[in-house]
Amino acid sequence: MPEKCLGLVAGGEASNGGWMRGVVGLSEEGICISKPGGATSRAVAQRLRHPAAQPDSTSTSSALYDKSSSTKMKGLFKSKPRTPVDIVRQTRDLLSFAARSSESRESKREEKMAELFKNLRELKSILYGNSESEPVSEACAQLTQEFFRENTLRLLITCLPKLNLEARKDATQVVANLQRQQVNSRLIASDYLEANLDLLDILIAGYENTDMALHYGAMLRECIRHQTVARYVLESQHMKKFFDYIQLPKFDIAADAAATFKELLTRHKSTVAEFLSKNYDWFFEEYNSKLLESSNYITRRQAIKLLGDILLDRSNAAVMTRYLFAAKQNKPPDIVSILVANKSKLLRLFADFKTNKEDEQFEADKAQVVREIAALELRDRP
């Protein structure tokens, strides 16, 4: 990319679309934008001042004149550089095209798909930067705003199976990054998803499709960073499916589902506590019978670890009390070992733990559980 910027800077600083002044260059990875005085223009200036610092001048000059880069440069000087908003709009148009055009026949389909892949890579480059330049927050904000102004995310998710592997990966990284972009200190991705919760249904069902599972799974994990989205998934019928997804034969997909499941049950404390108390019976029945007693070694091991994390979380103390109380007749050895390993922590937690309302039954249960744990401790001693 420096050789192309070199051309640009020599030709004069590019002014683009009015949204900012700076240096815009085409790198092999897409568009790169840097503020005046930013890392790229500094590096370029340095290169200009010290041509000797360029160790292999022959390769540079040949690269400058090789066909592909000279075409790129010509294109760049001819047309006005595209702003992030332009790129999002064009991506949206191309996605609409991909969505309605069936497998073939429509003329120029291949060209348009190639254009779409290129745009996705450019979006990724703007959001993440590349090896030569940092992302520019203003450009990211404009991109994000335009992206969620219309149904780009829906189109991208539904068209994902039509993209090639590299474009799918780019799209996944773009969607992941957009979840964290703030516009006027609001996470507008969250607002969009809240109004389009059915998209989550598509993402979750992705675990049933070997080709899409890892991409949709990664997007899903980013989307449930938003509390309302996580609540939707927790309360949906999809929650039950995770017990099967976690045990899928393909390890990479099963492990991805397990990572999402863990995220759902640990990230948003109050939502998780509410979910567990409302869905206690079926959830732990499934958890115990399907995961803790799974024939798959990794499933069992991860389930034990996650159960410990859930039960030992302060916000789930009421759930833990209930779990232990229910399990006291016939505690599986794995649960006992969690309890023994954490007994002092548990006893401390219980000592501090008070419910908001006076609840005699709860207090009685609590006292019982404390006795149980203390007894475990005694029994455990040689």
Next chain:
Amino acid sequence: MADVQRIYSANRFDYVLLDEIGNGGSATVYRAFYLPLNAVVAVKCLDLDRCNNGSLENIRLETQTMSCVDHPNLVRAYSSFVVDRNLWVVMPFMSVGSCLHAMKKAHPNGLEEIEICFILKETLKALDYLHRQGHIHRDVKAGNILVDSNGAVKLSDFGVSACMFDSGDRQRCRNTFTGTPCWMAPEVMQAETGYDSKADIWSFGITALELAHGHPPLSEYPPLKVLLMTVQNAPPRLGDKKFSKSFKDMVAMCLVKDPKKRPNAGKLLKHSFFKHAKPPEVSLKKLLAYFRPPLNPVKVLQIQNSESAQQLPSKNMASAAEYDAGSMREYQKGISAWTFDIQELKAQASTLLLDDDNDETWESSLVDNYRDGLTVMGQCNQLFPLKC
């Protein structure tokens, strides 16, 4: 990823493990036969009992990275599944083995320039692809560059690779101290400054020297000394008269201490040195000829698809494979494979600076830290007739 992932099943009974071709730490690699396709593959069997919960997460990330790469110069995971307390990862079988192995067997003093040029160019294409995706490999070395009987070159072992774009954030840089000291860039050693994909370019330059000489620079020194010398001394150079000027120039471009002054992979690919790369049947002719006939008849261990054959083949195969694997482990132990606790090393460094002769302390910690280094070592490329 669609195709290969659908082709290779997740059913352990579709795979017949043949002989052991590599072993390190918690994993063993077997040559294996995939029955539905009559194809030879490599299966890496990872002992999950020897992995803690933190490394399980890394194993997930590594496997996912390996199943989402689609590049002729990267080892891709065809399938992965759990068998008892092991994770099996199915990969292409690379019959010649690693470049490290090839050198040890056939060229202890290094390869020829024509061979190096081709191997490095293929490796660099893999790095260019990884870097564009935001990945840093972090363990580029001859031991992780695999070659098959057709001369295909693939970079392997994503065990310590990191994704710069993990979970949606561009991370400015990584500051985990990982890799193998002789190949490690100075900025990686000075962990607090952070590093990016340019660290791989340094390791790539060191790998070039390794291929040229049969070993990386400073390999005769203990790891802590390697650390100090890499940070303090001038970068190593390719000096030998037998190598071309453009080769020397390419190595020098990689081995610049300031990472910003190193070229990225895409740019380095345009270097004049790589313009001379010949196709594998020309450039690797001698090397491939050496590895073509079976070195020794390797005893093939067949596992019947029966319930009783749940466990892996026993280790006491009295074969050339075993012997080679053993000597390879010794070699690796000697120079290459450790991970460190940077704080511990810094503490050690301060004592070393006071007492420069105190070389025993690190040696014991070196053994403790002996990493799960794993090198796939192919033994022969002959297909054994199988009765299955």
